[in-house]
Amino acid sequence: MTTLPPPTARKLGLVIDLDICVGCHACAVACKEWNDGGSFGPLPDSDPYGAEPDGVWFNRIHSYEVQGFGIGDSGIAGKPRVGKRESGIEKAGAAHKSPCASSIPHSPLPIPVATQTVHFPRSCLHCETPACVTVCPTGASYKRAEDGIVLVDEDKCIGCQLCAWACPYGAREFSAKRGVMQKCTLCVDRIYNETLEPADRQPACVKACPTRARHFGDLGDENSNVSKLVAERGGYALMPELGYQPVNRYLPPRPRRDASQPKPTSHPEPPDEMPMPPLLRWIDRVLSR
Amino acid sequence: MRPTFSIIFFTVASGAGYGLWILSGWLSLLAPRLADDRNAWAATDLVGAALCAGFLLVSAGLFSSLAHLGQPQRAWRALSQWRSSWLSREGVAALLCYIPAGAMLLACTLGGWATGDAIDTRSSNWLLRMAGSRGAGGILLLLAIVTLFCTANIYASLKPIRAWHNRFVVPAYLVLGIYSGALWLWLLIGMMQASTTSSSLLIGICAAALAAGVLKLAYWQFLDKPGAAAPDATGLGALGTVRSVEQPHTEENYLTHEMGFRLARKHAHKLRALVLAFGFGMPTLLAVLALALPSAGAWASWLAVLFGMGGIFIERWLFFAEAKHAVMLFYGARSG
Numbered sequence: 001m002t003t004l005p006p007p008t009a010r011k012l013g014l015v016i017d018l019d020i021c022v023g024c025h026a027c028a029v030a031c032k033e034w035n036d037g038g039s040f041g042p043l044p045d046s047d048p049y050g051a052e053p054d055g056v057w058f059n060r061i062h063s064y065e066v067q068g069f070g071i072g073d074s075g076i077a078g079k080p081r082v083g084k085r086e087s088g089i090e091k092a093g094a095a096h097k098s099p100c101a102s103s104i105p106h107s108p109l110p111i112p113v114a115t116q117t118v119h120f121p122r123s124c125l126h127c128e129t130p131a132c133v134t135v136c137p138t139g140a141s142y143k144r145a146e147d148g149i150v151l152v153d154e155d156k157c158i159g160c161q162l163c164a165w166a167c168p169y170g171a172r173e174f175s176a177k178r179g180v181m182q183k184c185t186l187c188v189d190r191i192y193n194e195t196l197e198p199a200d201r202q203p204a205c206v207k208a209c210p211t212r213a214r215h216f217g218d219l220g221d222e223n224s225n226v227s228k229l230v231a232e233r234g235g236y237a238l239m240p241e242l243g244y245q246p247v248n249r250y251l252p253p254r255p256r257r258d259a260s261q262p263k264p265t266s267h268p269e270p271p272d273e274m275p276m277p278p279l280l281r282w283i284d285r286v287l288s289r
Numbered sequence: 290m291r292p293t294f295s296i297i298f299f300t301v302a303s304g305a306g307y308g309l310w311i312l313s314g315w316l317s318l319l320a321p322r323l324a325d326d327r328n329a330w331a332a333t334d335l336v337g338a339a340l341c342a343g344f345l346l347v348s349a350g351l352f353s354s355l356a357h358l359g360q361p362q363r364a365w366r367a368l369s370q371w372r373s374s375w376l377s378r379e380g381v382a383a384l385l386c387y388i389p390a391g392a393m394l395l396a397c398t399l400g401g402w403a404t405g406d407a408i409d410t411r412s413s414n415w416l417l418r419m420a421g422s423r424g425a426g427g428i429l430l431l432l433a434i435v436t437l438f439c440t441a442n443i444y445a446s447l448k449p450i451r452a453w454h455n456r457f458v459v460p461a462y463l464v465l466g467i468y469s470g471a472l473w474l475w476l477l478i479g480m481m482q483a484s485t486t487s488s489s490l491l492i493g494i495c496a497a498a499l500a501a502g503v504l505k506l507a508y509w510q511f512l513d514k515p516g517a518a519a520p521d522a523t524g525l526g527a528l529g530t531v532r533s534v535e536q537p538h539t540e541e542n543y544l545t546h547e548m549g550f551r552l553a554r555k556h557a558h559k560l561r562a563l564v565l566a567f568g569f570g571m572p573t574l575l576a577v578l579a580l581a582l583p584s585a586g587a588w589a590s591w592l593a594v595l596f597g598m599g600g601i602f603i604e605r606w607l608f609f610a611e612a613k614h615a616v617m618l619f620y621g622a623r624s625g
Contacts, residue, residue, distance in 0.1 A: 002374055003372050003373045028537075052541075054540060054542065062523075062535070062619055063533070064525060065531070066525050067532070114529070117534070118525055122619060131446075131447075134373040135376065136374055137369070137374045137377035138363070138369060138377075139370050140366075158358050158361070158367055160367070161359075162374075162376055165290070166449065167616070168449035168522075168614075168615040169616065174543050176359075179359030179360045180359055237524075238522065238524055239521075242448050242449070252524075252525075252527075253528065
């Protein structure tokens with residue numbers, strides 16, 4: 001049935017910390033590895049070792065430059081640069097003229113104030129009212145009543161791809177090799193898998209993340225760790241205005257230090273007063289540079 | 290969105306087919322009024338021919354739509370979720386149309402349906418009487434409109450695509466379906482040299498072309514208008530100006546292939562002019578010509594179908610090619 005179940009009490013989902021994600025793609029690789037062999041696999045690629053590999057991945061990691069006007073703004077950053085792409089030399093020239101002063105003193109490169117790189121993993125958000133489910137003509141797409149996970153029954157899918165059109169988050173990818181739609185399963189074959197150690201009963205992407213930027217839990221439970229994280233860090237939903245009520249949350253990057261201001265001289269060490277042998281004095285000079 | 294030939298052919302051909310069926314139903318409702326006409330029997334033949342042509346167009350379109358599926362042998366499953374899915378509703382309505390259309394066709398060929406209820410009562414077969422009654426025509430008329438309505442709503446219900454999720458899409462599908470059906474009906478009349486409904490049909494074609502032109506112009510104006518600001522897909526817009534510096538994948542993937550279609554979009558304005566001039570303008574001119582010179586009607590109808598269908602084909606191509614999907618915002622597109 002592609003009509004939605006009544007609102008679920010349990011809302012399993014992910015919380016992704018954009019502050020510490022380093023964009024290593026380990027989550028994407030771990031996801032591909034697990035799901036290729038998991039209950040919803042395989043995830044075959046066409047031309048996997050060739051010039052144009054193509055295949056389904058449930059995780060895609062974007063990288064953005066965010067030129068800030070809010071966080072860490074020293075007041076001299078001015079209006080953010082928009083419009084056509086400039087060549088390197090134009091940028092360098094503009095850096096001297098524009099109020100976007102270099103945040104690193106003496107740097108020849110234009111590094112505007114309050115600019116940051118944000119790595120942005122994108123996967124299914126397991127929406128509370130997902131259009132991808134209701135548009136499905138066959139009943140292959142469904143939302144589980146017990147925990148809210150959105151799944152595709154690959155034995156029923158006819159491969160019409162309407163669900164992929166209906167999803168604004170790009171969560172669904174069509175497998176040309178298998179002729180069916182595939183998507184993130186929230187590792188439903190791990191999180192309830194009693195043959196795994198309890199500590200391993202988490203989505204593969206969460207287990208793999210080397211910076212622990214990904215958290216898994218019940219966002220319907222106010223007292224769960226993920227809900228507390230969201231409350232504490234101001235976790236937000238993607239494109240809430242479309243009305244699909246995503247369950248997953250993103251934790252925004254923390255405010256950056258303003259590197260154009262001198263660092264607060266925290267605990268200046270007292271200079272070494274002791275007379276030193278020449279070799280040590282030389283090493284001290286080198287290290288003090 | 291990538292314009293896929295199978296879907297464009299499906300919506301254009303079956304749109305014309307359902308248009309023809311709508312007009313067949315309409316003609317059968319008019320039948321009692323034609324009963325005294327000396328051309329009444331010709332009108333029966335015309336309805337039969339229109340039903341047949343509609344059958345061919347609709348069936349060709351539906352088969353073409355199967356070519357779009359990854360698993361076409363499971364297509365029957367698509368009839369199950371009519372409670373929530375417009376695509377499923379379309380499938381159900383599309384197949385239901387075959388029942389009144391088939392019954393009417395049977396009645397036409399067996400002579401049950403002829404010049405209205407007067408003759409029907411002479412038929413001993415109650416099934417033929419039912420099929421030949423105005424009821425069957427009315428049901429076909431209604432179901433064909435419902436089918437077109439469902440087709441249009443498949444697109445109009447998709448919020449991530451601004452070019453589809455707007456109030457112009459449903460009326461455009463309905464008007465274009467009826468308009469192309471009328472062009473085919475004109476062709477059939479020309480082929481059968483039956484002039485019963487010709488002049489009112491020609492006026493109808495001119496009106497439909499005008500309505501279609503106005504609708505598409507309003508639609509394109511809506512597309513070009515920088516509407517509500519594109520949604521901030523990543524939510525990072527709150528922190529500053531967001532620029533994509535690294536794509537998630539080196540090669541094209543399903544999403545960028547299917548929803549990042551940009552080829553030839555720069556020619557959109559020329560193609561729009563082609564649609565207006567050839568798709569709607571030429572058939573209107575030809576219809577006016579045929580009104581003035583009835584002898585020119587036969588070859589004018591051939592040209593009108595050619596131009597009209599060609600124009601609608603380009604219109605449908607543009608409907609896909611010009612549509613931008615919100616997911617491309619993640620890839621750095623400027624508007625959704």
